[in-house]
Amino acid sequence: MVYHAFLIKYAEIAIKGKNRYLFEDALVKQMRLALSKVSGEFEVKKEQGRVYVFCPEEYDYDEAVEALKTVFGIVEFCPVVICEDQGIEQTQKDVVEYIRAAHPGFDKTFKVYTRRANKHYPMTSMEVSAEVGHAILEAFPDCRVDVHEPEQVISLEIREKIYIYSQSIKGPGGMPIGTNGRAMLLLSGGIDSPVAGYMIAKRGVSIDAVYFHAPPYTSERAKQKVVDLAKQVAVYSGPIRLHVVNFTDIQLYIYDQCPHDELTIIMRRYMMRIAEHFAKENRCLGLVTGESIGQVASQTMQSLMATNDVCTMPVYRPVIGFDKQEIVEIARRIGTFETSILPYEDCCTIFVAKHPVTKPVVNVIRASERKLEEKIDELMETALRTTEVITIG
Ligand code: ATP
Ligand code: MG
Numbered sequence: 001m002v003y004h005a006f007l008i009k010y011a012e013i014a015i016k017g018k019n020r021y022l023f024e025d026a027l028v029k030q031m032r033l034a035l036s037k038v039s040g041e042f043e044v045k046k047e048q049g050r051v052y053v054f055c056p057e058e059y060d061y062d063e064a065v066e067a068l069k070t071v072f073g074i075v076e077f078c079p080v081v082i083c084e085d086q087g088i089e090q091t092q093k094d095v096v097e098y099i100r101a102a103h104p105g106f107d108k109t110f111k112v113y114t115r116r117a118n119k120h121y122p123m124t125s126m127e128v129s130a131e132v133g134h135a136i137l138e139a140f141p142d143c144r145v146d147v148h149e150p151e152q153v154i155s156l157e158i159r160e161k162i163y164i165y166s167q168s169i170k171g172p173g174g175m176p177i178g179t180n181g182r183a184m185l186l187l188s189g190g191i192d193s194p195v196a197g198y199m200i201a202k203r204g205v206s207i208d209a210v211y212f213h214a215p216p217y218t219s220e221r222a223k224q225k226v227v228d229l230a231k232q233v234a235v236y237s238g239p240i241r242l243h244v245v246n247f248t249d250i251q252l253y254i255y256d257q258c259p260h261d262e263l264t265i266i267m268r269r270y271m272m273r274i275a276e277h278f279a280k281e282n283r284c285l286g287l288v289t290g291e292s293i294g295q296v297a298s299q300t301m302q303s304l305m306a307t308n309d310v311c312t313m314p315v316y317r318p319v320i321g322f323d324k325q326e327i328v329e330i331a332r333r334i335g336t337f338e339t340s341i342l343p344y345e346d347c348c349t350i351f352v353a354k355h356p357v358t359k360p361v362v363n364v365i366r367a368s369e370r371k372l373e374e375k376i377d378e379l380m381e382t383a384l385r386t387t388e389v390i391t392i393g
Helices: 018-035 061-068 088-102 125-139 192-202 220-237 248-257 260-281 301-308 324-334 362-372 376-385
Strands: 005-009 043-047 050-054 076-083 109-116 152-158 162-165 182-186 206-213 240-246 388-392
Touching: 005 061, 005 162, 018 043, 018 050, 018 061, 061 076, 076 088, 088 125, 088 152, 088 162, 109 125, 125 152, 182 192, 182 260, 192 206, 192 220, 192 324, 206 220, 206 260, 220 240, 220 324, 220 388, 240 376, 248 260, 248 362, 248 376, 260 301, 260 362, 260 376, 301 362
Parallel strands: 109 152, 182 206, 206 240
Antiparallel strands: 005 050, 005 076, 043 050, 076 162, 152 162, 240 388
């Protein structure tokens, strides 16, 4: 069956008044962006309190559905068949034909729900529902009407034309990108940070990212892996400016000057400082990491506090309370998992100590960092200046 449109449903309750326009405009923009990658022409329109995608030409249905599943703000969407308004008898026939195609051997309990947007239509919605219901009962003897708990609702929307739909496809929920500012994601090649990026984007936040690599200790393939992860997150979040920072000299210097059991914490503090620099440069309102309490030594409450100590911006940690398994489930669903588990080296693991401190004390860490005074400013300056920015998505 050819569907002529999609009706887009979104959580309206949360967005009253002026916010509703901002929300809908952002939603429409993101839908256009997602559909621009699908073969075929699409018209995304806000009409009479509804958001529709019209598909006037031949198009790839499966691709269009996949694209809409990536647009935050969409709770569900319904493929719609549109017929000319040629009177109720023709509409009865059209609905029966629609059910034959969409629900072969229809034998469920059902009700017809009619919404009358065209106020000039000569019948009330109740009358239309009743007439169409009769036609369905006649055409499919095994079905039955149940207006209270129907297994299937057949919906009609009466406009200039008659819109028929009954199926609903789940969207990703959340808020449209662009409704909630921008944040800087610390994106590693691991499982957690791409999921963290996805989750913050789901709240309507645009994202940019920063990746720390340590050539020649980390390879080009490890970098490519992060680029691939950013591409996958960008399917949902829209374009990401990925900042690739050469972290080698800073890491080596810390390795030379500081106690080895504090390496990870001190490195993480420099990562945060650099990330915050680029966050400010890109007008971000916060940092985002994939940290989860207790997952590794650098993610105990004490370690998080020591890392957080250098940040002046809020640090968002969307997976903070999740078990690894829960994070993995999301990673699989959004398509980052297979890339994340590729076995390339990571800059943190190369310089990691055998027995890292699990309960760092902020003042002790600060004192250790003083051993870096001589050269760190210059190394930081070089790292910032040589950062490569790749626009993804
Ligand atoms: P992930 O799976 O996201 O790599 P992880 O469990 O391996 O997380 P860590 O290596 O301790 O945890 O890193 C914690 C967080 O710090 C990451 O989620 C990420 O946000 C950030 N991070 C770590 N390494 C890097 C890196 N090389 N580049 C950018 N961000 C990083
Ligand atoms: Mg990691």
